[in-house]
Amino acid sequence: MKPTLPAKLLQALSPWRNAPAWHIAFSGGLDSTVLLHLLANAKDLPPLGAIHIHHGLQAAADAWPAHCQSVCDALGVPLRIMRVHVQPGASLERAARDARYQAFAEVTGAGEVLLTGQHRDDQAETLLFRLLRGAGVRGLAAMPAYRPLAAGHLVRPLLDVSRVELEAYAHEHRLQWIEDPSNADSRFSRNYLRHRVLPTLTERWPQAVSSLARTAEHLSEAQALLDELAGMDLQGADQLSRFPWLPLPSLVLAPLRELSDARQRNALRHWLTPLTRLPDSDHWASWYSLRDAKGDAQPLWRLADGELHRCAERIWWVPAAWSEFSDATVSWPTLQNPLELPGNGRLEFVGEVPKGSFEVRYRQGGEIIEVPGRGRRDLKRLLNECGVPGFVRGRLPLLYRDEQLLAVPTLAGLWPNATGDWQLHWMPQTCDQGLS
Structure with missing residues (x-):
């Protein structure tokens, strides 16, 4: 006997029953x-709320x-309405x-869960869409059932449920939902797949949607194995x-x-994925140039959200925000x-202040x-003697007194100050993306 829709949903959500709160992304459409x-x-x-x-x-x-407010009021679920600005x-x-997921991240607290209503048909759509864009295994794994979101989790508990099942439940319970007019506009790629391509496929292969969703599951498992391999390959390279x-x-x-x-590409994709968007397989020539450059070179690979630098025999991820600081002179009253250095962390005297x-x-x-x-x-x-990476040198704060360069921060004890009763310590700025 097939499980009912409520039973199927609660089974999918069982790992998250102890979360501090559940938030439902509530568009007002059929799925949500x-x-x-x-x-x-x-x-x-857990305590339940909705976000529109x-x-x-x-x-x-x-x-x-x-x-959405009237639906939530009738069900006794608190609703939060958030207006976002969509960048052109x-x-x-x-x-x-x-814009939508940035708003979701803002409201998802530590350990909390955001629930979205994507279903099996959406999964098949996503696989086709990414296949036509030439995605790799990670992309063709389509939408994961869960992933991190801010300090909490994004969970899609309906990925094993068809749109037909959702419609049957909605009609049985006489639910009212919004039909977004833009969903009928075939100028949008996903709508074209939904209204033109998938109906043609299912006419010839009735199980096409289920088969595509199952393929996404297989590819998700393959990606998990690639991630395991990447973790093993990175162990030797991940040294202090x-x-x-x-x-x-x-x-x-x-x-x-x-x-x-x-x-190499698999390991780097795994390492860089949390830090930046990556190019497709045709645009990795810059990695080979960086890897094979002469030992005294300092090549870099520009990526969407920062740069990969090579200094000696180590590669460094430098996010775009790292270069956004003021190099203007700063007066320092020793009291x-x-x-605090604008955009560049802080500088501190340790010992007797001169x-x-x-x-x-x-x-x-x-x-x-x-x-x-x-x-x-x-x-x-x-x-040069100390091998300080080139991308750091322009940010290195130098201490002057009466036009004399008095001190450079003691970078891992590279060289002592002129006097032994104090030291100058620099704590570079950290940022959310890729920094501790």
Whole structure:
């Protein structure tokens, strides 16, 4: 005997029963209306709430918040209505999705769950859409049943349920839902697949939707195996750098070189996926150029959300935000210790604070510093000797007193200050993307 829709849903949600709260992404359409009704009538669940995102993209949508409010009021479920701004761009679908999920991330607290109503037909659609775009295994795995979202989780409990089952439940319980006019517009790729392509496929192969969804499951399992392999391949490369103060992800290059090209790409995709959007397989030439550059070179690979740098035999991920800082001179009254540097972390005297009036400046080239026991030394040469990565050097705060370069931060004890009774410590800025 086939399980009922409520039983199927609760089984899918069983791993999340102890979450602090469940939020339903409630558009007012068929899928989310059925999901809301099912959960509002279930017992012994975490606290339940609904979130309606108003994109402001069409006049008809102005009436939807009121409809959603009336549905939630009738079911006794609190509703939060959020208005978002959709950034203009080449893909309106993608821009709306990005705005929607950014709002969802804002309201999903630690350990909480956001539930969305995508179903089996949506999964088949997604697989076809990505197949036509030439996606790899990760993309063809389509929508995962769950994934991290902010400090909580995004869960899709209806991926094993067909649209026909949802419609039957909605009619049986006399539910009212919104039909989004844009869903009929075949200029949008997904709508074209839904209204033109999938009906033709199912006319010839009635089980096409189920078969496509099952294929996505197989590919999801294959991707899980590739992720396991990547984890094994990254173990040897994931070693602490000699610059523990530098809060950027990095890998040792030599263990990666021992892998085949395909395994290198797999390991790097796994490592970089949380940090940036990645190019397709035709655009990895920059990785090989970075990998094979001469030892004294400092090549980089520009990606969508930052850059991959190679310094000596290590690669570093440098997010776009890393270069967004002010290199203007900063006055430093020593009573203000530590000193906050605009966009560049903070600088701190450790030990007896020296007397005088100080300024913090950044490298212009040609700086000379007094090194105990070695006399006056060129700063560039000292940095080269210590192997400080090139992308850090422009951010290195330099302490001046009366136009004299007095000190450089003690970077992992590279060289001592001129006096032994204090040290200058720099704590670089961290940011959310890819930094500790």
